[in-house]
Amino acid sequence: MIYFRDHHWLPVQGYTRFDALIQTDDKKKDDVFWMLDFRCVAGGAQWRRVRHWERPSLWLQLSSIKPKLRDWRDLEHLDFWNWEQEEDEPLSLFGPGGVLNVDFYPKCGSQEREHSFLNDAIWRVAAREDGMFTVELAAFADGRSLFEQLTAQEVKVTPDGRAERDEPDADFWKKNAELYLVENIPFGTVTVRAPRNVSDPETYALRRARALIGIGEPEHVNVTDHLKAGERIRQKCPDNIRQDIFVELHFNGFYED
Amino acid sequence: MSWLQLHGETWPVTDDEADLRVYILAPDAGCPRVSWDLSVSHYIRPENPPAGHPGIDRWLDIDLGGLILNVRDWRQLAGLEIRADAVWHDTQEFFGPYGHSHNSPHVNVHQTILKPYADSAGVEAGRKEWIAHDFILRFGSLDGWSFPCELDAWLIPKKEYYRTTPETPEETARFAEGAPDFRLVTRATFISGNVDLTRADAGDPVSRAREVLREEIRCDEMLRAELNWMLRQTPDNEKIVPMPGWRSHVHFHTPPGNARMEKGAPAATSG
Numbered sequence: 001m002i003y004f005r006d007h008h009w010l011p012v013q014g015y016t017r018f019d020a021l022i023q024t025d026d027k028k029k030d031d032v033f034w035m036l037d038f039r040c041v042a043g044g045a046q047w048r049r050v051r052h053w054e055r056p057s058l059w060l061q062l063s064s065i066k067p068k069l070r071d072w073r074d075l076e077h078l079d080f081w082n083w084e085q086e087e088d089e090p091l092s093l094f095g096p097g098g099v100l101n102v103d104f105y106p107k108c109g110s111q112e113r114e115h116s117f118l119n120d121a122i123w124r125v126a127a128r129e130d131g132m133f134t135v136e137l138a139a140f141a142d143g144r145s146l147f148e149q150l151t152a153q154e155v156k157v158t159p160d161g162r163a164e165r166d167e168p169d170a171d172f173w174k175k176n177a178e179l180y181l182v183e184n185i186p187f188g189t190v191t192v193r194a195p196r197n198v199s200d201p202e203t204y205a206l207r208r209a210r211a212l213i214g215i216g217e218p219e220h221v222n223v224t225d226h227l228k229a230g231e232r233i234r235q236k237c238p239d240n241i242r243q244d245i246f247v248e249l250h251f252n253g254f255y256e257d
Numbered sequence: 258m259s260w261l262q263l264h265g266e267t268w269p270v271t272d273d274e275a276d277l278r279v280y281i282l283a284p285d286a287g288c289p290r291v292s293w294d295l296s297v298s299h300y301i302r303p304e305n306p307p308a309g310h311p312g313i314d315r316w317l318d319i320d321l322g323g324l325i326l327n328v329r330d331w332r333q334l335a336g337l338e339i340r341a342d343a344v345w346h347d348t349q350e351f352f353g354p355y356g357h358s359h360n361s362p363h364v365n366v367h368q369t370i371l372k373p374y375a376d377s378a379g380v381e382a383g384r385k386e387w388i389a390h391d392f393i394l395r396f397g398s399l400d401g402w403s404f405p406c407e408l409d410a411w412l413i414p415k416k417e418y419y420r421t422t423p424e425t426p427e428e429t430a431r432f433a434e435g436a437p438d439f440r441l442v443t444r445a446t447f448i449s450g451n452v453d454l455t456r457a458d459a460g461d462p463v464s465r466a467r468e469v470l471r472e473e474i475r476c477d478e479m480l481r482a483e484l485n486w487m488l489r490q491t492p493d494n495e496k497i498v499p500m501p502g503w504r505s506h507v508h509f510h511t512p513p514g515n516a517r518m519e520k521g522a523p524a525a526t527s528g
Contacts, residue, residue, distance in 0.1 A: 010350065010351060010352055011352065012352045012356050013287050013288065013352045013353065013354060013355075013356055014352070014354065014355050014356030014357075015356050041358075042423075043350050043351075044347055044350070045343035045344075045346040045347050045361070045424070045429050046343075046423040046424045046425075046426070046428075046429045047423050047424075048346055048350070048360070048361050048363075048390050048424070049390075049418060049419055049420050049423075049424060050419070050420060050421060050422070050423060051419055052358040052360070054421055108421040108422060108423075109421040131285070132287075184287070186285075186287070201492075217456060218456075219285075219455060219456050219503070219504055220487060220489070220500075220503065220504060221489070221500075221503075222489055222490065223492040224490075224492055224494070225492040225493060228492060228493035228494075229493060229494045245492065252285060252287075253283060253285050253286075253354065253455060253456075253504060
């Protein structure tokens with residue numbers, strides 16, 4: 001479920017996924033660049049006469065996530081639900097939970113957008129079933145004062161001496177966050193940049209992805225060589241893109257066609 | 258047999274019948290897996306066409322695709338009635354694999370009138386299209402692979418259908434007001450389908466597709482199974498090529514669909 005403004009939202013499959021990018025010089029698991037993309041459009045019977053690409057839509061991306069993962073399955077342990085602020089600890093723009101980018105297209109048939117109006121997010125993975133992760137996310141224009149209020153709550157001390165504060169429930173986040181969602185998001189795509197001189201980019205990509213994030217068998221593989229692509233595509237690509245071959249390994253069976 | 262009425266005009270009865278097709282997505286689709294399409298073309302042919310006549314006066318193509326019917330056995334279509342009001346439409350819309358939108362089902366009616374008939378009947382030649390989201394679909398008792406079928410629909414010209422503002426709550430709440438603009442009575446026959454499979458089933462996709470068909474809609478008949486592997490572009494984007502050993506889909510016919518193929522009728526096409 002997605003709670004944002006007054007719409008009923010339909011998640012857009014394919015675009016909604018965890019992504020990993022493995023660069024040619026990535027050596028350690030920590031070097032892998034992770035992203036979470038989430039896209040949804042307004043739905044419900046009242047929208048049946050409006051084509052989906054002309055409806056209000058919400059695009060959300062958490063990029064530069066820096067998880068400590070043994071392999072991709074460890075995404076299920078991600079927990080950036082850090083509303084309990086330590087004293088004097090500033091909200092970090094580039095924390096391990098990633099950088100939040102939100103675009104909201106509120107008007108039908110218009111490219112008018114509200115951009116990056118949500119600056120703070122807390123999020124976590126609540127569960128995993130095979131390649132699907134249940135993600136909970138709350139985002140705020142400025143979460144600072146809310147987090148301060150929560151942190152000022154009474155602390156309970158457990159029998160073993162740990163200090164705990166009451167965890168606000170989902171209703172609290174639905175009411176107080178600008179955006180709150182609990183959705184199933186698949187482990188989607190791993191993009192591996194392969195140097196031009198490798199003999200088999202696909203095999204190279206599979207080997208690299210196995211070593212760095214422990215992937216299994218992908219459901220689909222797409223290899224793109226921008227240097228060999230048509231002139232129109234070639235012209236749009238900067239040099240640093242053209243110098244490598246891009247191998248996309250798809251694990252959810254979905255890809256943008 | 259196909260009987261229909263469009264905007265009050267009763268068309269001549271024809272021998273046409275509706276086709277029912279099933280589409281079963283792979284288990285990782287993340288959306289309802291089983292959907293049904295219903296389509297019929299109603300052709301009016303002149304009795305004694307002169308030489309050079311196209312042999313058809315006019316026709317209607319009617320289709321109603323993407324129905325999520327939630328039946329675990331295809332025979333349960335017997336006696337099923339769908340009243341496509343706003344509550345029903347709310348249950349039918351989602352995004353499917355590859356980010357493709359699955360709009361809530363609409364009745365699409367395409368009318369084509371050819372010039373010779375238009376000249377003789379004093380009507381306008383050409384194509385017209387209507388869309389209906391208010392419709393009532395009823396299936397009768399099972400007869401072999403067929404069901405008697407009735408469809409009532411409240412049409413909106415396609416040119417006026419799509420808009421850039423949502424319906425008001427009052428508009429959404431209205432349903433089936435007045436007499437239907439379109440009524441169809443015909444026989445719908447389950448003729449063919451398509452089963453999507455993951456890479457895990459690449460060892461023997463056709464056998465697995467048979468199992469899936471049995472599991473999902475209790476159908477044991479899969480004739481003329483045709484295996485198609487997932488496609489991809491070559492690295493230079495020049496060609497689209499199949500990927501044997503990867504994901505696949507299996508297209509098949511039921512006995513009536515197979516009989517049509519053997520008679521040389523056009524093959525049913527899959528999406």
